[in-house]
Amino acid sequence: MNTEARKKKRELSKNQRHGFILFTGVVLGVLFTHAGYSISFRPVNSLEKHKEDFYKGYSPAAIMTSDKVINTDLLTHRLIFSDRQRGVTDAMTAATAISKVNQYMRDVNHRCNSDGTDKGNAAFVACAGHLIGKHFYYTPSIEVSNNYAVNRSDCDTNTYLLMDAARQHDIDAYIMYAPSHAFFAWKDSTGHFQFWETTTLNNKGEVPDLRHDFYKKNFNHSYYTPIKGIRVEDIYSTLTYDIASIKPDLSAIYRKYPDDAFVSSWYYYTKASNHKLTKDDARVLIVLLQTDITSVDKRYALTQYFLSINKQEQALNTFKTIPLEKCNQDCFQIGVVLGLKRYQYTQPIFNWYSDRVKHSLNNKNIRVNASDFFSGLILVVMGSILLLISAISAGVFLFRYKKTSVSIKSDK
Template sequence: MAVDPWFVIFKKINTVENIDVKGIVVEHSLYNELETFKMLNFDLEQGVASESVVDIAKKKLTFYFDEVSAKCSGNEITEDFLLCANDILGGYFSYYYSTELSNNIYKQISDCDTNSYLIYDVANLLGYSVSVMYTPGHSLITWVDSNGERKYLETTASNNHGSVADIRRDVYIKSKLGRYYHPFSGGDILDVYKSLILIKAKDKSYISKIYDDKPYLNVDAEYFYYIKNSSGLTYSIVNIMNELHEQQLATKYIKLTLAEWYYNKGNVEKAYSYVGDIKLNNCYSTCAEISSYIGYSRLTPKVWWFFSYSDLGDLYDINISLLDFYAAWLMLFLMVVFFMKKLLLNIYIR
């Protein structure tokens, strides 16, 4: 889930070529074991997308894989192949913040996650060894070059055409959570995807198995979300969340859930301490609502509600830097001034 305020404000959509699915035959025997096809089937199973949408998405994926195979597979160096595959991707998929793979492929839009899934699958399909790496609110492609150096591909750079990344930059937020800054492949990528679309899934109970079987994926927030909205929180679950907070491993959603819990139990001071632990520029819709509910006074950036983050920003721990936060507000202000000037000019001319 890439968070780039310049994209968010302008909804910057590059002009892409439409993929005509007529005549495209999906080789299910070849592609069904790919993580992207498993994700599409999961979307269908969970009611995230219709059968017709998934069918078209599979054809568009097939087209992309064939294009990359024809134009990029001759590259002996992994980096050259990845840049080639990413460049082709940018020609057919516009950058747009999104979650579910099926609808993204169908509409030919993508963000960091969708890009990473596509490039991961086509690379490994054609014999290149790459992995997906997650950072808070973001994902990249990573691989080890012939010199033994680990390298990274920022798939959303250059208007979705990609470039080699320097993860030392501040835009890549650091975190102690085990999911972040480690290479993942295969079923782990699929399970992370399942956690990311939890809100939209018809049957959310699957998150319990991921939580139990793969603690290193850190789907704690998603699991607690499921528990809270199904059977309800218990003291034992709250104790687990408190332990994560004490270890500085609690996500925003966990802090907000604890704040609401303790406020309802009458411990207002403790509730305030959890909300106060969340920086202003990282407080989105749910954070704003809970802050207001418990009476914690803060200036909340409600403008971000308009930019489609809402509950996703808090549940999935999306973050932006202070510089990006204030830059986004400045750009919004300039946009308002520009449109007001244009409106007044039109009125004057009339």
């Protein structure tokens, strides 16, 4: 074999190596793109799985006339009625929600019982807690009516159900709020509280381990303090403020519960959204954030205030204390207003992404976050670049490979 032939053979071998590298680039590009898409749409995939698993075992009972009867002794019924009065839902949806709640209550009364002892009450709570997952699947929910009606529920809407079930069996029931979460509490015969986490296992629940990082710690005493009665309903009207046609008087509720973290967050968040925050409000927010260390709404409100008085640096410093995983649409828009490039350049994609997630789940309560978005976007961009480079390289490779092969054949 002459020198020229050996040279061409080496060239062919080199092209084969390039082909392998090209193939690897394509595989990595596809993997990166798929991983980015999966991370970005993780909420959709997870919640769709909850829905799918729920309907595999769900057998809807026939709705009887008696199912739609309102019992004002039940917290859930009062909240549904409140939704109807405040324009959160319509009459048909409210009636369907009532019937779904009543079916759950009937199932609890049929399957669960207690002898009145602490052991019996704990068994009842576990039984009634597990049954929530038989009637409602987990998905982020705000208003009771529109979600109960379609068999959806989350932490606080689950807890309302369990409070009603427990009280019908003479168990002293409460709701316990944590940052961005709520769970069930009941008082035993010694005066101590026992707890039940309602959301795990797709709303079947379990006894919680409050040491877990999931239960974020906060110095504000309204967290991890069991509450019941009218205060629960007042907090609910605050949480549903944005979606109500007839708004509650937030100022009156705030005066009634000035130390409540949820109420104060919504009060100042709403004032900030309406550009009504004052210098005194800003001072109060700074004080409140010393103990309410996990509040995103208060940080959002304070950032808005600093922007309104043209204190860009203070606004930016406050904005940077908001964790990306808690930065939703309103927060993202603040990043745009602050002139942060990654927010400005990606805003149209983020808006599309947010709308796509809500549409996919048919749930306007879903709040996407900047952490999933940016993580997924980086991987998608990396994957797309690899695929583009691979496509260009493929053309060059095929040309060189064909040229080399033809040359070798001609020599033969």
